[in-house]
Amino acid sequence: MKYKLINQILIIISIISISIFSAKSLSTKTRNINILMPAPFADSTKVLVKEFNELNRGNIHINVTRGPRETESVSDLGISSLLLGKSTFDVILMDVTWLPKYAAAGWLTPIDYWFSKEDKSELVEGAATGNDYEGNLYRWPLVADIGLLYWRTDLMNNPPTTPDELIRISKELQENGKIKYGYVWQGRQYEGLSCVFLEVLNGFGGKWIEGTEIGLNTPQSKEASEWLLQLIKEGISPKAVTNFSEPEALQSFKDGDAAFMRNWPYAWTELNSSSSRVQGKVGVTTMVAKDGYQPTSTLGSWGFSITSDSTHPDEDAKAIKFLTSPSSQKYLFKSYGYTPTSNEIFNNKELNKSFPILKSLRAALSVTKARPKTPLYAQISDVLQRELSSILTEQKGIEESLSDAEDNTQKILLSAGKI
Amino acid sequence: MIILLLLPAIVLIILIFCVPLIRYLWLSLHASSVVTGLEALPNYGANWFRLINDDRFWQDALQTSRFATLSVSLEIVLAFAIALLLDQRFRARGSIRVISLLPWALPTTVMALGWRWIFNSPYGPIDQLLILFNSNIESSNFLSNPDIAWITTVVADVWKTTPFVALILLAGLQTIPNDLYEAFRLEGGTKRQAIFRITIPLLKPYFLISIIFRLAQAFGVFDLIQVMTGGGPAGSTESLAMYAYINAMRFLDFGYSSTIMIASFILLVAAGTISFLLINFFRKVIY
Amino acid sequence: MTELNRRNTTILLLILWSITPLIWQLYTSFCSPEALISPFENIAKRWTLDNYRQVFQADPPFWRYLVNSSLVGIYTTFITLLISIPAAYSLVKLPRRIANVSKLVLTSVALFPYVLLFLALLEFARSLNLGNNLLALSIPYSGLSLPLAILLISSAIKDLPADLEEAAKIDGLNLWQRFRWILVPLIAPACASTAIIVFLFSWNEYPIALTWISKDELLTLPVAIARLAGSSVYSVPYGAYAAATVIGSIPLIIIMIIFQKQIVSGLTQGAVKG
Numbered sequence: 001m002k003y004k005l006i007n008q009i010l011i012i013i014s015i016i017s018i019s020i021f022s023a024k025s026l027s028t029k030t031r032n033i034n035i036l037m038p039a040p041f042a043d044s045t046k047v048l049v050k051e052f053n054e055l056n057r058g059n060i061h062i063n064v065t066r067g068p069r070e071t072e073s074v075s076d077l078g079i080s081s082l083l084l085g086k087s088t089f090d091v092i093l094m095d096v097t098w099l100p101k102y103a104a105a106g107w108l109t110p111i112d113y114w115f116s117k118e119d120k121s122e123l124v125e126g127a128a129t130g131n132d133y134e135g136n137l138y139r140w141p142l143v144a145d146i147g148l149l150y151w152r153t154d155l156m157n158n159p160p161t162t163p164d165e166l167i168r169i170s171k172e173l174q175e176n177g178k179i180k181y182g183y184v185w186q187g188r189q190y191e192g193l194s195c196v197f198l199e200v201l202n203g204f205g206g207k208w209i210e211g212t213e214i215g216l217n218t219p220q221s222k223e224a225s226e227w228l229l230q231l232i233k234e235g236i237s238p239k240a241v242t243n244f245s246e247p248e249a250l251q252s253f254k255d256g257d258a259a260f261m262r263n264w265p266y267a268w269t270e271l272n273s274s275s276s277r278v279q280g281k282v283g284v285t286t287m288v289a290k291d292g293y294q295p296t297s298t299l300g301s302w303g304f305s306i307t308s309d310s311t312h313p314d315e316d317a318k319a320i321k322f323l324t325s326p327s328s329q330k331y332l333f334k335s336y337g338y339t340p341t342s343n344e345i346f347n348n349k350e351l352n353k354s355f356p357i358l359k360s361l362r363a364a365l366s367v368t369k370a371r372p373k374t375p376l377y378a379q380i381s382d383v384l385q386r387e388l389s390s391i392l393t394e395q396k397g398i399e400e401s402l403s404d405a406e407d408n409t410q411k412i413l414l415s416a417g418k419i
Numbered sequence: 420m421i422i423l424l425l426l427p428a429i430v431l432i433i434l435i436f437c438v439p440l441i442r443y444l445w446l447s448l449h450a451s452s453v454v455t456g457l458e459a460l461p462n463y464g465a466n467w468f469r470l471i472n473d474d475r476f477w478q479d480a481l482q483t484s485r486f487a488t489l490s491v492s493l494e495i496v497l498a499f500a501i502a503l504l505l506d507q508r509f510r511a512r513g514s515i516r517v518i519s520l521l522p523w524a525l526p527t528t529v530m531a532l533g534w535r536w537i538f539n540s541p542y543g544p545i546d547q548l549l550i551l552f553n554s555n556i557e558s559s560n561f562l563s564n565p566d567i568a569w570i571t572t573v574v575a576d577v578w579k580t581t582p583f584v585a586l587i588l589l590a591g592l593q594t595i596p597n598d599l600y601e602a603f604r605l606e607g608g609t610k611r612q613a614i615f616r617i618t619i620p621l622l623k624p625y626f627l628i629s630i631i632f633r634l635a636q637a638f639g640v641f642d643l644i645q646v647m648t649g650g651g652p653a654g655s656t657e658s659l660a661m662y663a664y665i666n667a668m669r670f671l672d673f674g675y676s677s678t679i680m681i682a683s684f685i686l687l688v689a690a691g692t693i694s695f696l697l698i699n700f701f702r703k704v705i706y
Numbered sequence: 707m708t709e710l711n712r713r714n715t716t717i718l719l720l721i722l723w724s725i726t727p728l729i730w731q732l733y734t735s736f737c738s739p740e741a742l743i744s745p746f747e748n749i750a751k752r753w754t755l756d757n758y759r760q761v762f763q764a765d766p767p768f769w770r771y772l773v774n775s776s777l778v779g780i781y782t783t784f785i786t787l788l789i790s791i792p793a794a795y796s797l798v799k800l801p802r803r804i805a806n807v808s809k810l811v812l813t814s815v816a817l818f819p820y821v822l823l824f825l826a827l828l829e830f831a832r833s834l835n836l837g838n839n840l841l842a843l844s845i846p847y848s849g850l851s852l853p854l855a856i857l858l859i860s861s862a863i864k865d866l867p868a869d870l871e872e873a874a875k876i877d878g879l880n881l882w883q884r885f886r887w888i889l890v891p892l893i894a895p896a897c898a899s900t901a902i903i904v905f906l907f908s909w910n911e912y913p914i915a916l917t918w919i920s921k922d923e924l925l926t927l928p929v930a931i932a933r934l935a936g937s938s939v940y941s942v943p944y945g946a947y948a949a950a951t952v953i954g955s956i957p958l959i960i961i962m963i964i965f966q967k968q969i970v971s972g973l974t975q976g977a978v979k980g
Contacts, residue, residue, distance in 0.1 A: 065922050066764075068933045072649075076668055077933070081920030083668075083828060084837035088920045104453050105671060188563070189651035240540045242652055243563030375453045379670050386475075389653035393565050404474075415469065416454040421799050424792035428852055431789065435849030436815055439826030504716055515717060517966050519724045524958045524969075526910040526928040529951045533731045536944045542742060544730055578727065583973065590974030632817055639819020642912040646932050660821045664913070667825050680822045687819070 031060045031315045036081070037093040038074045040266070041142070041302065042066035044336040045323060052322045060315045070245075071095055071191060082107045082307065090310035091320065094139055096130040096301050096370065097191070097377050103133035104375035109306045110136035114317035126365035127301055127341035130373065138305050142324050143338040145300035146364045147199050147287060150253060150261040150271070154281040155179065159260075161295070163203065163227050163288050166260060170236045173259050182236035184249040185262040187228075189389035192245050194371065194381045195298040196262060197388055200224040202296035202369055203289035209372040209380070209409070216384070217406035225391050225398050232392060242392045254278060262287065264300065268357055269337035284360045286367060299368035301341070333358075339365070376416055383408045440684070446677035453671040466678040475654065476662065476679060480686060483658045486569060487637035490576045494633060495626065497577065498584035503614070505585065506592045523582040531646035534575040538562050562648060565655035572647055572656055576637065584629045591625030592618070627698070631691065638687050659683040728955065734948035742945060757949035766923045768953055771930040774840060775909050776957075778926055781844035782908040783901045786851045791897065793852075794860035795889065809857065816853035821913045828917045838921045846918075847908040855900045858972060862896030863889065899972025902965045909958070927954050 037045065042064045049062045065088070067074040075098055081088045082105070094102065102108050115137060120128065127144040131137055151159040155173055160166040170182020186192030198208055204227070206220030207213070215221060231237040238252070246263055250270060253261040256277040261267070271282045286295040304320040306313050322328065329345050332338040339361050340346060346362050372380060387405035390396040396404075450462040470476055505516060522530065538561040540546050545561070561571045595618065603613050619626075641660040644650060650657035650665070659679065667676035734742065738754040761768045797805055827846050836842035866889075874884045890897075912928045919925055925933070931950055962969065 072669070073933065077920060079668055079671070080828075080917050083832065084918070084920060085832040086835065086837070088838065101453055101671065105457055189653060190649070238541075240560050240563055243540065243560065376670075379672075382665075382670075386654045389651060390565075393563065393653050395565050395653050395655070408474075411469075415465070416452075421796040424796040425800075427789045428793035428856060431845075431849045432815060432852055435823065435827070435846055436818065439823045442826045442829070500716075501720060504713070504720065507713065509713070509717070513966065515721065516970065517962055518721055520966075520969070521728065521959065521962060522724055524906060524962050525955050526912070526931065526958075528912055528928040528932045529954050530727065532931060532947050533727050533951055536734065536948065537727060537730060539944070542944075578723070582724070586970060586973050593974075635817040635819055639821045641821040642928070660819070660913075663822065664824070667828075668917075673825065676825055680825065683822060 030058055031312050032063055033060060033091060033312075033316055033319050034063045034065060034089045035091040035093065035304070035319070036065045036067050036074070036078055036089040038067050038071060038302075039069045041093055044332060044338065048323055048328050048331065052319060055322075056318075060319065062319055065089065078102075082309070085309075087307045087309035089307055090312070090316050091304050091306055093142065093302055094305050096299060096303075097381070099130065099139055099305070100133050100373055100377060101375040102305065103136070103138050107308055108138045109308050109310065109313055110138060111140065111306060111313075111317060111320075112137045114314075114321070115140055122342045122344065124341055124343050124346055124362070124365060126299055126368040129368075129370055130299065130301060131303060133373075139303040140305075140320050140324055141301045141303035141341045143302050143329075143332065144341050144365060145264050145266075145302060145339060146297040146361070146368055147195055147262060147300070148265060148267075148297065148360075148364055149285050149287050150263060150267060151283045151285060152179075152259050152278065152281055153283045154278075155259055159283060159285045160288055161285075162290055163200075166288050167230070167234070167236060170259055171234070174236070179257070179259045181238050181252070181258040183231055183260040183262075184237060184241060184244065184252045184258040185231075186245050186249055187232075187237070187241040187389075187392050188243050188245050189385045190245060191381060191385070193385050193388055195300065197224065197228070197384065198298050198369060198371060199262070199287040199296050200228060203287055203293055205290065205293045208384075212413075214406050214409050214413075216409060217403045221402055222398055225388070225402065228388075229391060229394075229398070242389065265339045265357075265361060266337050269335075284357055286360075286364050294367055296367055296369045297364040299370045374413075376412055379412045380409050383412065440681070443677040443681050446674050447681050449674050451672075451674040457671070457673075459674070462674070466674050469675065470678050470682055475657075476659075476682070478654065479657050479659050479662045480683075482569065482656065483638055483640070483660075483683075484690065486573060486576075486640060486656075486658065487634055489570075490573045490580075490637055491630060491633045493573065493577045494581045494584050495630060497581045498588055498629070499622075501581065501585040502588035502592055503618075505589055520582045520586065522579045525579075527579065527642040528646050530579060531575060531643045534571065534578075535562070535647050538571045563652050565653045568648055568652055569656045572640075572644055575647060576640065576643055579643075580633060580636070584633060587629050588622060588625050591622045595621050630694075634691070634694070635687065638683070638690075659686075731948045731951050731955075734944060735952045737945055737948075739945060754945075757945040758953075760946050761949045761953060768930070768950060770923060771925055771927045772954070772957060774924055775927040778840050778844050778847065778915075779905040779909045781841055782847040782851065783905045785844055785848040786855050786904045787897060787901060789848065790852055790855035790859055790900070791890070791893075792885075794856045794858075794863055795885070797856060797860045798863045809860075812853040812857055816857065820850050824913045824917050827914055831918050837918055838924055840919075840924060843915065843918050843926075844908065846914055847911060850911075851904040851907055855904060858900045858903075859893060859896055862893045866892055895968070895971070898965075899968040902961070902968050903972045906958070906961070906969075 043066070045064065049064055053061050067077050075095070078089065078092050078094075078098075082102075087107075092102075099108075120137075123141065124144065126146065127141045131139040131141060149159065155178060156169055160169050166183060170179075173179045174182055185196050187196070201208060201215075201221055201224045204220045204224045206218055206224060207215040209215065232239060232241060240248075244252075246267075249261050249263055250267050252258050253263075253267075254271060254276045268282070268284065270276065272279050286297055289295040304323070306316045306320075310316055324341065326340075326342050326344050329338070329340040329342060330348075330351070333340050333345065333351075333355070337357075345351060346358060352358050371377065374380070384405055387396070387401040387408075391398050391401045446459065447466050448461060448464065449459040450465065451457065451459040501519065505512065505519070537543050537545060540560045540562065541550070561567050599617055599621075600613055603617060608616065639660050640658045641664065644656055644658050644661055645664075648656045650661050660683070663676045663679040663683065666672045666679060735757050736753050736755070738751050738756070741752040797808060800808070823846075830846075831837045831842070836845070870888065870892075871884060874888050879887065909926075910928055911926075912932070915926045915929045916932075919929065931947075931954055
């Protein structure tokens with residue numbers, strides 16, 4: 001008797017759940033656009049999405065899927081939905097490094113049809129790169145992200161411009177007991193470490209990959225690695241920096257524990273919020289570089305792509321245009337500190353007056369450095385991250401690590417026929 | 420007729436377990452990655468050649484074995500102690516059994532997140548306690564030190580699976596008749612001697628099955644590592660399953676990912692056979 | 707006396723070892739972000755319910771994942787029992803030699819680290835269009851649970867007196883009737899233990915759910931937990947994580963308390979007979 005009852009309950013439950021799901025899919029008269037965004041972006045675009053949905057009531061409706069916080073996990077989610085087929089997502093907000101891989105896998109629709117040459121010429125330097133693959137446009141930028149050096153205006157008059165200077169100032173401050181740590185950055189084994197290294201490497205005059213040449217086993221690269229290791233060994237950076245990603249670095253800088261921090265533009269708003277202990281005491285500049293070399297900022301822009309599984313790309317493009325319009329950019333910049341992508345905003349006098357950071361951002365944008373553009377980027381960067389992490393945690397010597405990094409990178413490129 | 424009843428089970432098991440292995444074998448002989456546009460093209464063993472020369476694969480194989488060996492040995496020892504304890508009669512034994520089984524019942528990802536917080540540096544409780552007792556101490560950096568990070572994953576794994584092993588051993592303990600102990604005591608043996616002379620020898624099959632089961636599970640460790648450390652620092656905690664996962668889902672190299680999975684399977688069977696032979700060998704030598 | 711004390715201390719240690727991490731999560735879940743960074747300092751605003759509010763106000767709300775996990779668990783348990791009871795029955799009736807071989811095969815399959823299957827299973831999901839479907843997700847889960855379930859139930863059937871079925875046969879009951887009115891009621895306890903173990907497995911499963919489900923509102927609890935994001939977006943959101951883990955643990959703790967006996971007997975049966 002008992003079991004009969006359980007069986008019946010089970011049947012009822014399955015019928016109910018099936019009917020709920022089917023009812024949901026039948027009642028879609030309006031075009032639904034599913035957009036996958038990393039959690040921070042999903043939160044910051046909430047108002048814009050709502051506005052769009054009200055404007056297009058009955059025709060188009062944007063559903064935002066709030067992805068994980070970590071870039072890598074968002075990519076995992078996007079890939080798994082695309083691999084499953086009949087992707088859940090019509091539009092994906094993509095990091096600049098994913099594009100070649102997704103495009104090569106045939107998962108994206110070219111968007112040249114919806115975005116004209118004039119549209120492109122409106123993009124600011126830095127935001128205009130990294131949106132195409134093999135001659136087709138696949139992505140439209142929402143925010144230009146760039147690596148910046150944050151410094152404490154209450155502890156020094158001018159920020160350092162060279163690596164040696166950064167160490168000198170840090171040591172002075174630490175010795176005088178004014179600050180616990182000199183410099184916090186992203187040292188964990190993940191994409192952020194590649195970004196950090198790219199900046200330092202360029203600052204020392206080196207290159208990661210240029211054309212078919214790999215520059216990891218070079219004197220410059222060695223110097224750059226030595227500098228990063230020195231920061232940890234001499235206590236300028238906390239030991240735990242080898243497990244820091246952006247949030248940990250920000251947390252430490254926000255608590256007033258460090259004189260310098262490497263982070264993305266978003267940190268600005270957070271640092272100047274009321275919960276911050278360094279509110280109003282923060283300046284922004286480009287990364288340090290040795291005398292004679294240009295400082296470099298890693299380019300890390302985010303943009304929208306349309307998946308090839310989407311059945312209504314026209315509506316998708318309309319949504320993308322709305323979310324990336326100058327007025328949206330202005331809103332995102334003002335409320336969340338997102339770096340705008342169009343010249344119009346950077347030239348706006350009023351904005352420049354009330355937000356002096358805009359000038360620093362533009363300066364940084366003009367010295368951005370893109371990471372290698374290849375569908376194999378994830379592997380290549382992974383190799384670099386592993387070896388750098390071994391260096392920073394002193395598992396392996398610098399020379400051994402760098403030569404391994406170069407060898408393995410070469411193997412990957414060779415086995416794919418890319419050299 | 421009787422066979423018909425077995426049929427759905429056979430079909431499902433073949434579908435879920437055998438077909439994938441055959442598919443992997445086939446894929447491991449093909450290039451199927453983002454570079455080939457996700458098409459499978461025969462590449463005549465290039466994947467296997469790459470695997471043999473892949474330091475990362477061998478490092479992960481070593482790490483996985485190290486993880487499995489240490490956590491299974493700790494689990495067996497701890498579980499044996501717990502089983503001996505729970506075998507005795509005392510008040511509230513039932514509730515204590517429930518409490519000790521809790522870690523096993525919770526999803527791995529849930530508690531992996533918890534352990535990540537516990538070992539967090541510098542805000543986690545262990546670090547804070549260290550600082551509280553000795554404010555001069557550098558923070559512990561459990562998760563960022565490659566020499567220690569893998570041990571934290573062992574701790575989390577031992578915490579989670581010891582109750583399960585304890586339960587199996589407890590079941591074994593309860594099959595041992597009390598008269599045996601009684602007789603041993605009358606002959607003048609102490610309790611401690613009884614454990615080594617009676618309990619452990621009689622429990623051998625249970626030890627064996629727990630060891631085999633846990634070794635196989637620990638060899639496929641994935642959830643725990645992915646959530647706790649993501650494989651870092653310096654790749655020191657990456658397991659074979661994670662490497663295969665990363666190759667498939669992050670690098671979109673299905674051919675190589677399949678190769679890793681087949682190779683892991685072969686390694687596991689080899690390790691199992693060797694340990695089985697070793698155990699047999701020692702048994703013969705000792706007795 | 708000393709021995710009793712020693713035993714009590716060990717019991718206490720065991721309890722501490724088992725639940726301290728859980729208690730710490732519970733404590734963390736009620737802490738404000740400021741309290742988290744300095745747990746031993748005096749802070750005015752230490753306690754908060756914000757973490758829970760956040761978890762429940764998320765979109766989709768957190769209870770949704772609990773429902774999803776429960777649904778998958780129920781489907782899986784149901785399918786597994788449906789297939790494994792007849793299979794176990796026929797295994798017992800088979801000639802001894804074949805039965806022993808099948809048992810060996812089942813045992814080794816049950817030991818297989820199933821995480822290695824995810825890629826091929828993902829391909830299944832794609833080619834048969836089974837992704838993002840909770841009922842479909844329970845197919846691989848059932849397949850994975852089958853070996854253990856068959857072993858557990860067949861050992862229960864074997865323990866039944868052999869003449870019982872003979873008597874029923876003589877009374878003129880056909881196979882289905884014998885099954886329904888004699889066998890199933892008698893092995894109900896073993897089925898219950900198996901059911902709970904299968905339910906726990908599918909509730910906690912991670913890698914396959916991770917690759918088969920990409921829709922937010924269909925995520926199961928373990929994947930949702932791993933994906934959860936938090937409070938002030940850019941600081942480490944452990945308070946919210948902790949709140950989610952606490953909520954995610956409660957149903958299991960309740961299950962453990964209610965079905966303690968079945969779980970223990972199921973696991974021990976598996977060990978004794980396997």
